[in-house]
Amino acid sequence: AQRVTQPEKLLSVFKGAPVELKCNYSYSGSPELFWYVQYSRQRLQLLLRHISRESIKGFTADLNKGETSFHLKKPFAQEEDSAMYYCALKVTGGGNKLTFGTGTQLKVEL
């Protein structure tokens, strides 16, 4: 069965420092991976998708099939990046079912 692991429950960084939110997955096929974000008092929303290979709000994530990882990175953290981040996996043949990790709370301090 597919699984998503986010080892850090809380990550605290200073403004301007680099950020890396870790995500590892287990799935034997070709996965689709996503990062979702939930800002305070807002709905959970899509941040980025690995296939798009785009940078959203300065964040990027590269799928590393060898390490089965999809870490989220940003070179310079901003205060508005403080939020809960969830890594998610969609498997082929599973319809649109998304499997989420336990989430990492990012806190950017001034």
Add this chain to the structure above:
Amino acid sequence: GAGVSQSPSNKVTEKGKDVELRCDPISGHTALYWYRQSLGQGLEFLIYFQGNSAPDKSGLPSDRFSAERTGGSVSTLTIQRTQQEDSAVYLCASSPFLSWEAFFGQGTRLTVV
């Protein structure tokens, strides 16, 4: 445009009572999901509906939990004989056919006392 709507926003119920949580997906979205969000547990998959196909119920934690989707639109998640461990935020999401993006509602915070 209207997003995914969930009601009620908050629900406090006594242990042992039944509760019904409602989800109105975005019009035209064929996929509908229910997740449970608990502190420290992340987002736990409960059930997934896709069009007229049989739902994927593999995430329902016990037979006290059930869900239905009427007319391919509105969905109701029912929890019978609620227990304190059922306390959580229940999230609904919908998605267009074969789309990769899920659109979430604001959630229903259930507290069992």
